Amino acid sequence: MSATVAPADPLMANANIASPMNVFYFLLAPALLLWFIYWRISRQHMLKLAEKIPGPPGLPLLGNALELIGTSHSVFRNVIEKGKDFNQVIKIWIGPKLIVFLVDPRDVELLLSSHVYIDKSPEYRFFKPWLGNGLLISTGHKWRQHRKLIAPTFHLNVLKSFIDLFNENSRLVVEKMHKEAGKTFDCHDYMSECTVEILLETAMGVSKKTQDQSGFDYAMAVMKMCDILHLRHRKMWLYPDLFFNMSQYAKRQVKLLDTIHSLTRKVIRNKKAAFATGTRGSLAETSIKTAEFEKPKSNINTSTVEGLSFGQSANLKDDLDVDENDVGEKKRLAFLDLLLESAENGALISDEEIKNQVDTIMFEGHDTTAAGSSFFLSMMGIHQHIQDKVIQELDDIFGDSDRPATFQDTLEMKYLERCLMETLRMYPPVPIIARSLKQDLKLASSDIVVPSGATIVVATYKLHRLETIYPNPNVFDPDNFLPERQANRHYYAFVPFSAGPRSCVGRKYAMLKLKVILSTILRNFRVISDLKEEDFKLQADIILKREEGFQIRLEPRQRKPKAAKA
């Protein structure tokens, strides 16, 4: 038997029905419905245009999201496999998010050469706590202003003055590698440490002489921060800040960022004090001795593909390609010094922004070069006949001397340069470049219009392996970068450093540094790899790497004296 108990006071019953919670739920349902209708209508344009873009089939609501679950390597392999059926443009859905991949150089040109499509995709926000509004993620007026300020600090004339530091650090890494001789080891650790050390000295002016424990801690923290960022890109459940902040990685990130930002602030503080007391020279270890600038010999650097020496496709000019004379005496300053001087003169950039820019350079300059050099050494280890030719070239330049490399020597490393470019073709350290579209983009290769609101991606890895552009694209062939072959290719068919207004500002720096480090290693060792390229387990979190590490062996080698000239 059950009894229904009537409320003693009917007024109380009405009050319960109209309680704030009930009103909230009562209004929530129609509000959600209205929002959903608005959301659907606002996406009509995108959905309509997306229908015309080819892509693999997906599931309702989830789209292709399930294909991005698995180990980093299996996801990479899966994506490459699925992409084989599409040679111009591919669409995927990750839930409600539309992502469009470009692989045709004409479309890539349209996107990268534009001054309109310069906004980075939302995933770059993971970098925010570290890099703030640095060059990599900023946009609009701020980005333009800072890019204009920073590009001249990477001018070749400035970079030439770093050669001694590149040599010194290369010598140190060779010394350290000697203890690995004969053993199989992961060369990435060595390349990583060496590049951070070089950046500390060249970008921030923290010299080894004045460096204390904080310099070492900083280098370690930069490397570990990169690991956390990679991990966050790999694990989708860590995408929302809410979940990430609850994870152990967030706590670790806070500690690492404390180490990193403390040193950046300290260096900026010291340099500013030195500026104020007029003792800048002693602290700014990287200041430039203009008298040391060498002019290249007239027969060098005049080919139609001269840009190659510095990682650019033929005929592609950007804001790093100003004439030597365009960079006046005042601009011949190292990175941090120039930024501080600009701030001193009341310009454009606050202390916080300077910190963001220095942190950005440290991040961008580190992992990319470490991956590029490790892939290069792996390639040398696998392709012995190609390594023979590089070694021959180096012996022709240096003979049995162990003198440091000069800028002039780096220009003569033509074959090594081709091997480096071929490495960047097959294993571009930045395997995709992503933008957020704020306006529709009509493609050049077809009638397709990519709608605003989509994330648009240049699939560099795939672009660099198109059979229509590179015959035998999966074969390591440095002759792909012979001047005549390069001249006959679309100049947006090779974009390891991106291109156009948002191209890599450190391109020339990277090429010069890599030539010095890699030539120094190959003047001292022969590289051997027991693994073949088919064994590589590639993973592309942010930077392309090998899941199994970059395993190589080194054997000390005897340099040959220069052959007597006839």
Ligand code: HEM
């Ligand atoms: C092999 C080495 C390198 C490769 C392959 C590489 C590649 C790239 C690519 C593809 C971009 C465009 C990224 C995007 O749009 O999402 C980029 C941007 C950038 N890179 Fe590099 N990079 C390398 C080395 C360096 C070095 C050594 C530095 C500094 C010392 C540097 C500093 C930067 C900066 C500041 C940007 C942002 C530029 C802007 O948005 O205006 N990079 N890099």
